[in-house]
Amino acid sequence: MAIPRVSAYTSAAKAGAGPPDVETTETTAFCQCCQVACHRFRPTKPCSFCHARVCQFCSCGTEPHVLCKSCQPQVRGAQPAFSFRQLLWRFKMLPFGCHGEKWLFLVRKRQSFVVPTDLTGDEYQWLVHQLPRQRRLQGAHLEQKRTLDRDVDRTFQQLQIRMANAKRANFLAKSQYSSSEFMTWKSNTHQLLSVFLMLKPQIGYCQGMTSVAAVLVQESKMNSEIAFRLFLALSEKYRLDDVYRPDMKDVNLRYFQLDEALRLHLPRLHAHLSDRDIHPSTYASCWILTLFTECRLFPHRYVVAFLDLFFEFGWKVFFQTCLAIFSIIETPLLRQSTPGEIFAYLSKVTWFHRHKSDSDLDRFFATARAVNISSSFLDVLQGEYSTEASMSMNEYD
Template sequence: MSRPQSIAQHPGHSELLLAQMEQLNSANVNDPKAQIILNLKRQTIRKSLSLHNKGDDYDWDFWAFAICDFEQASKNQPLLISNVRRGIPPSLRGMVWQLLAETKELDLETQYMNLLKKSSPYEKMIQRDLARTFPGHTFFKERDGLGQEGLYNVVRAYSMYDQEVGYCQGLAFIVGPLLLNMPDEEAFSVLVQLMSKHSLRGHFTPDMEGLHMRLFQFEALVAEHLPHVSRHLEQQGVGSTMYASQWFMTLFAYKFPLNLVYRIYDVLLAEGIVSIFKFSIALLKHNQAVILGLDFEHLLDFLKNGLFEKYKDDDRRLVDDAGVLEIPSRRLAQLEKDHKTQSVKEAANARVLEELQRTNTALRKQTRELELEAAKYQQDDIEIKRQLDDSKDNLTALKEEEGTLKSLVVSLKEEIKALPSKVESRSTSEFEGLCEQNASLVQRNSVLEDELSNAELTLIDMKMRYAESENEREELQRRLYEMKKLLGV
């Protein structure tokens, strides 16, 4: 299948002249006489091009001169920008875009042909997304048609040309308008320049740092130029990422009519990325009254789908409204610096937060361990209390037995005192029996006193263990309280 040609080109006098211009521009002539002849031919072509397009609202003398000698024409930047803002003639748009992008000196078309011979790891993803890119446009809606083949080839080649970027769906929307104005190898060349020279590459890197910076700059510029709109968007909770991301990633091609997109490309290639901010603010400014009257849901839908309606059939007015806005490059540079500073602070805060989260996790773990340890000690304390209660019961029983024994001892002592008088009246055998009985009782009393002494020692030991357990329990409660206080529980 052959590569697609510009659908803006068609057989006719202008195209023949353009072909002759390209041939003349590519000629390398050192002979002064031959150079004079070439200059005369260029003048003839400019006059012929101007005459055949005299009825159009373009400065054909300027565009003929620009095509013939763009280097000289571009030296007068105000004149070049003025004519670009008025509009690049559709029949010249593809060629002028390439001249503005400065692609001819880079030999990117040869690299493109070589890249097409290689395979890309993103081929399936690219193929899957083709039908979602400009699905309503005749040139792109046919499966395996010229449009889809061109998109596939250019995006696949770029995914290998810049392997850090690889593939991102928004790329196809940038490529589409290029393919509608030039062949695919030239579209690839302009894409490379858009990504590098015009700083779109950062919108598609894995971290999208460039896109985050653009949105930061955009929000600051909206606050400066349209404070009421900025405040209303903030109050409604509508951030720039919700609607403006697609503007910067697709150069408005995702939703906007192609006649507006072409004009945006015209100005972008001539004036740089600052034009995207100007177009964005112009759109918000022109729709300010509507925006201020919408709530969140309707506001978000309008920002995505309705902003361009007032400009749909008046692309020149959009360019004019954007052109009157002043956004100094030093202001963008300052905002870029501010974004970098904020990013550094956010990264530092993220690291601190991550460290706090790790510390919090460790403290929670330590708290759980202490709680388990406290529960264990509490269980031990309950067991000690139970043992102490048992000891107290034993001690009470021993004391009761001690009282009984003391009463018995007193009784025995009284009996002993009365023994002499009784002994005299009793026989020797009875006296000996009583002595034996008395000795036995004395021995038993000694044993009982030893048991009482052991019981008292046991009681003292239990009291000391109880006091120690109370101290340990209080210390654990104090540590648990401090941990909960630290965690804010």
């Protein structure tokens, strides 16, 4: 979807105001094209068409005939896959501004047969401006929108309670976010999910999306555009589309893969749970749908560390993390004799909240990464699951 760029000069000309006064225009410390900080050895120059302040690497010509990359028709359709800032990230010449930027870099590095929807900033803003038209929705789409509104309200009410409890428990003078920052976080999360619902009505809204989107917005420093790109990448490159779609096609596949991985690596615990009819479908749905972002098993630092690995390595990290969790709580679980006791213990695991130091976190994820689960192993299990599913469908027919 190509959205034409509307420059500040063009908008002003249409309004009859003429070009803006360059002397009164506020200069920026960053190039508005590559977003790299500028200084006396990397000065910015104003584009003669859109008046954006750009560096020498993002422009051509000399003043007063400077053109930025976005205003050069001959190169507009041939932009590289990696921006200059991403190139600096690749060679570790520029630090990441937030976890969201790091995750976006890992997404762009990751090879996939699925071509992602790579929206530009203008296209994302265009989608945002279309949101008021969604008030005319009817039928199933209207019901999904109402469910989205309810879930966002419920999720952020729970977050507010947790933050208040953390403030009291840690004797903090003030909360992590002010009321205005908290409302910005909530509105950006709601905006992200609304744009996704409008862009992919065939997927729709599913419970679990809100907590994932909230973490992405939070770790992108409230930048809803970066968070939306990450959510879209999770949907397309990491196959969350098939988890969130109405038939939840991949949820049962993930249950099967987790059950087989548990049987292979922790056979005693697997037999203990299977004898009591406790399968992944009874305890792992929250883990799969929210990628550990909503379940109270992990504190926030563990969630961020998990997403660091998930964006880099994909679903195998999810199963490695699950097995690392079970390896920690295997002995207490084996002491529980009834399904009720097992579920009660799983809902109140406090090990991760008691071990929040950097050394504990590094040790846990080092243990997880040492679990022998590869992407090829998951592909084999996916083939077995597809074969069993087709055979069961034939028997049903």
